[in-house]
Amino acid sequence: MPKPSRLRAAALATTAAVLISLVAGCGDDSEDEDLPAQKLDWKDCPAPSQAQGGGSPPSPLADGDAWQCATMKAPRDWDDPKGDTIGIELIRARASGDGSRRIGSLLFNFGGPGGSGVTTLPAFAEDYAALRTRYDLVSFDPRGVGRSDPVHCENDQRLDAYFQQDMTPDDAAERTTLLDNTKEFNAACEDNSGKILPHVRTTDAARDMDLMRQVLGDSKLHYFGISYGTELGGVYAHLFPRNVGRAVFDAVVDPTQTPEQSSLGQAGGFQRALDNFAEDCTSKIEDCPVGDTAQDVKDRIAKLLADLDRKPIPGVFPRELTQSAATNGIAQALYSQDFWEYLTEGLEQAYAGDGRVLMLLSDSMNGRSENGEYSNIAAANVSINCSDAKPRYSVNDVERRLPEFRAASDVFGDFLAWGMLTCTDWAVPGAADHPDVSAPGAAPILVIGNTGDPATPYEGARKMVTALGPGVGVELTYRGQGHGAYDSKNTCVQSAVNGYLLNGKVPAAGTVCS
Numbered sequence: 001m002p003k004p005s006r007l008r009a010a011a012l013a014t015t016a017a018v019l020i021s022l023v024a025g026c027g028d029d030s031e032d033e034d035l036p037a038q039k040l041d042w043k044d045c046p047a048p049s050q051a052q053g054g055g056s057p058p059s060p061l062a063d064g065d066a067w068q069c070a071t072m073k074a075p076r077d078w079d080d081p082k083g084d085t086i087g088i089e090l091i092r093a094r095a096s097g098d099g100s101r102r103i104g105s106l107l108f109n110f111g112g113p114g115g116s117g118v119t120t121l122p123a124f125a126e127d128y129a130a131l132r133t134r135y136d137l138v139s140f141d142p143r144g145v146g147r148s149d150p151v152h153c154e155n156d157q158r159l160d161a162y163f164q165q166d167m168t169p170d171d172a173a174e175r176t177t178l179l180d181n182t183k184e185f186n187a188a189c190e191d192n193s194g195k196i197l198p199h200v201r202t203t204d205a206a207r208d209m210d211l212m213r214q215v216l217g218d219s220k221l222h223y224f225g226i227s228y229g230t231e232l233g234g235v236y237a238h239l240f241p242r243n244v245g246r247a248v249f250d251a252v253v254d255p256t257q258t259p260e261q262s263s264l265g266q267a268g269g270f271q272r273a274l275d276n277f278a279e280d281c282t283s284k285i286e287d288c289p290v291g292d293t294a295q296d297v298k299d300r301i302a303k304l305l306a307d308l309d310r311k312p313i314p315g316v317f318p319r320e321l322t323q324s325a326a327t328n329g330i331a332q333a334l335y336s337q338d339f340w341e342y343l344t345e346g347l348e349q350a351y352a353g354d355g356r357v358l359m360l361l362s363d364s365m366n367g368r369s370e371n372g373e374y375s376n377i378a379a380a381n382v383s384i385n386c387s388d389a390k391p392r393y394s395v396n397d398v399e400r401r402l403p404e405f406r407a408a409s410d411v412f413g414d415f416l417a418w419g420m421l422t423c424t425d426w427a428v429p430g431a432a433d434h435p436d437v438s439a440p441g442a443a444p445i446l447v448i449g450n451t452g453d454p455a456t457p458y459e460g461a462r463k464m465v466t467a468l469g470p471g472v473g474v475e476l477t478y479r480g481q482g483h484g485a486y487d488s489k490n491t492c493v494q495s496a497v498n499g500y501l502l503n504g505k506v507p508a509a510g511t512v513c514s
Contacts, residue, residue, distance in 0.1 A: 035081070036214035040070035045091060048119050052146040053367060053375040058122035061093055062129070067122055068092050072215055074143070074208045076199055086196070088208055089147035090140045091118040093125060097133035104218040104245070106135035106501065107209065109142070111227030111251070113202070114380030116146035127487050128224075130498050135222065142232075143208060144193075144200035145380045151196060153189040153379040156372055160319065163366050166309070167324040168414040175395055178418065183425045186386075189379060190427040198428050200380070201387045202435065206236040210243060220245030220443075222501065226484055227251045227456055233445070234437030234464060237472070241442040246501050248446045251453055251484040254460030255437045255467045259389045259423075260401065263416045264408055265457050270416075271409035273334040273454035274298065276481055281344060290347045301330065302410055304350055313355045316363070321355025327415050329361035334454045337481040337488075386423035390430035393420040437467045444506045446497065447473045450488075452481035474506055479514045 045067045047057045058067040071087040095102045108128075110120045117139030128137055141148040154162065162185060169175040190197060209232075213221040222245040225233035230249035237244050257265065278297035281288040291297030305323050312320035319325075333343035339361075346357030367375035398417050405413035423430065439445075445468060449461025458477075465473030478485035478493050485493045492513030499505040 035073060035075070035085075035211055038073055038215055040072060040090070040215060042068040042070045042092070045069035045118070048116070049147055049150075050373050051150040051152075051376040052116040052119050052141065053377075054369050054371070054373060055119070058091075058119075061096075061125060063096055065094060065096070068094070069118065071147075072140075072208075072212060074211055076149075076196070078199075078204055078207050086143060086149040087147070088140055088143060088212070089118050090138060090212070091121055093121075093132060093137045095132060095134060095136050096129075101134055102136075103134045103502075104136070104220070104222055105138045105213075105216045106131055106222045106224060107212065108137065108139040108224045109226070109229030109232050110139070111225075111229050112145070112377060112381055113142070113228045113232075113384040114145055114377040115228075116141050116375070116377075118146055124487065127489075130494075131224075131501055134502050136216075138212075138216065140208075140212065142200075142205040142380075142384075144196055144383055145376065149196050150376045151189060151193040151200065151379045151383045152376060153185055153192060153382075156374050158188075159366075159368075159374050159378070160372070163328075163362070163368075164319065164322050164325065166322070168309070168327075168418055170309070179395070179421065179424070182421055186382075186423075186425045186427065189383060193379070193383070194427075197383055197387070200383050201431055202232055202235050202384065203239065203431070205232055205384075206239050209236050210240050213243060218245070221247075223247040224501070225249050226486075228253060230447075230456075230464065231255060231435055231437075234439070234468065235435050237439035237442045237445065237468065238435075238437050241439040244439065244442040244445065246443065246504065248448070248486075248497050248501060249461075249464060250448045250486050250497075251456045252447055252449055252461040252464045253456050254463040255435045256463050257460075258391055258433050259385070260391065260393065260397075260420055263420055264401075264405060265459070266455060267405050267408040267413045267416045269457035270331055270334055270412045270454040272457075273452060273481070274301070274330070274409075274411060276452055277334065277340050277343060280340065288344075290344055290351070298411070300351070301347065304347070305411065313350065313353050315355040315359035319359065321350065321359050324415070325362040326350065326355065326358050327412065328365050329358035331412065331454070332361040332365040335483040337452075382422055382426075386426035386430060387428045388431055388435070389423060390433050392424050392426075392430070394424070395421070437464065438469050439472050440469050442468070442472050444474050444500075445472055446476060446500050446507065448476045448478060448485045448493065448497075450478045450480050450482065450485045452479075453483055455483045474509050475511075476507055477510075477512045479512065485513075 069091050073085040074088050075081045076084045076086045118141050121139035144151045231253040278294035308323040312322045315321035333339040367377035405417040449458045451458045465475045496507040
């Protein structure tokens with residue numbers, strides 16, 4: 001997956017004029033009437049494409065049922081719904097329970113933006129087995145992602161070099177190199193994917209979801225959004241409030257922030273997660289192998305990164321572990337408490353001059369497989385974020401804010417601050433400073449914040465509840481670690497989510513799970 005600065009909760013929405021022309025009231029029935037009537041040709045799923053990450057076809061479900069895939073036609077340009085179409089790739093597992101109790105389809109988006117839902121849903125299907133008793137589990141590759149007219153920027157060799165570069169420049173020459181490489185990457189996206197680039201905004205994906213709802217035969221959209229998927233779900237609720245069914249937002253994006261504010265929030269979020277990792281290692285392990293005290297753990301990490309800035313160490317041959325790759329790998333390990341043991345191992349090896357584990361973690365963040373091929377998650381992530389977010393930042397903007405970022409995190413601050421330059425030379429103008437998720441009249445949406453979440457800090461859940469409007473957002477707090485709550489397998493969280501999605505029981509606002 002891309003580096004954390006690219007996983008920020010990018011601002012989005014659309015201009016008022018576009019909303020007025022597209023939504024026409026609530027926008028519930030504005031699509032070309034031929035497209036909602038299309039019949040999907042469900043077949044056994046093929047092996048994932050390179051853009052989806054490669055690998056083998058999804059294994060059968062625990063009960064032996066096969067995963068099914070289909071392609072839905074959608075307008076390339078929602079301003080011209082009768083014009084050219086693109087294919088949106090879908091995957092489903094049919095409901096396992098008694099057909100008479102089936103509610104409909106439960107649509108998942110797992111975040112990114114840029115992640116392939118077609119490959120992610122099978123990987124986590126076991127976690128959602130209870131929900132499958134009353135729903136068809138459905139996910140999709142959003143436009144520009146995976147098999148849905150994927151954005152392509154640079155080839156694998158150039159991506160290797162791009163992710164190895166120094167992303168925290170210390171002098172004018174390094175700043176020039178970073179700007180030149182960013183401009184080159186963005187130009188490659190335009191050269192190779194110019195037709196789809198103007199049409200990958202989150203508002204476009206939200207309209208695809210409402211078309212999906214109709215094609216799947218559902219009167220309401222039942223939805224489970226995770227990370228960026230909460231932002232997508234909020235935009236959907238804004239555009240189609242009367243079509244919202246039972247919905248859950250987990251690992252919640254703050255919809256009120258600009259990209260700069262979001263990056264600063266992530267700096268604090270990842271630092272908080274690193275603090276928790278350090279405390280855990282030194283309090284639970286008799287002899288923490290990466291530090292004697294929590295502060296010592298963090299001091300040694302800071303020294304490692306400074307040393308790597310001067311001299312990289314061997315990583316995954318023939319590549320070296322650079323400061324950028326190591327920071328990326330550390331961030332990836334903080335997404336889940338289950339990965340903390342790999343972070344400990346990776347740091348221990350790096351202190352001994354071996355950067356392989358941290359580099360493998362970084363590769364995972366960037367979508368690089370062991371054979372050296374990249375999925376298109378980085379290209380799609382940049383394309384969606386930069387099309388959504390209106391602000392364009394300069395070197396002066398970054399340098400002015402560096403003290404604040406460094407105060408938030410001496411490990412991740414520089415990395416995330418300089419990441420604000422990603423969209424500086426993007427070909428498509430950004431839509432808005434931040435998304436509009438106000439959804440008056442929508443059904444209740446369960447909004448779950450995790451106090452230890454590094455990528456979507458806990459405070460964003462309350463901001464989402466407020467932005468959705470009175471009577472819509474219902475906040476639940478999980479006092480845990482990692483990105484998200486439901487997949488932590490915490491019984492309190494899962495009972496609340498399952499109770500709402502399966503039985504329509506809305507938990508009390510302010511519920512706290514530990």
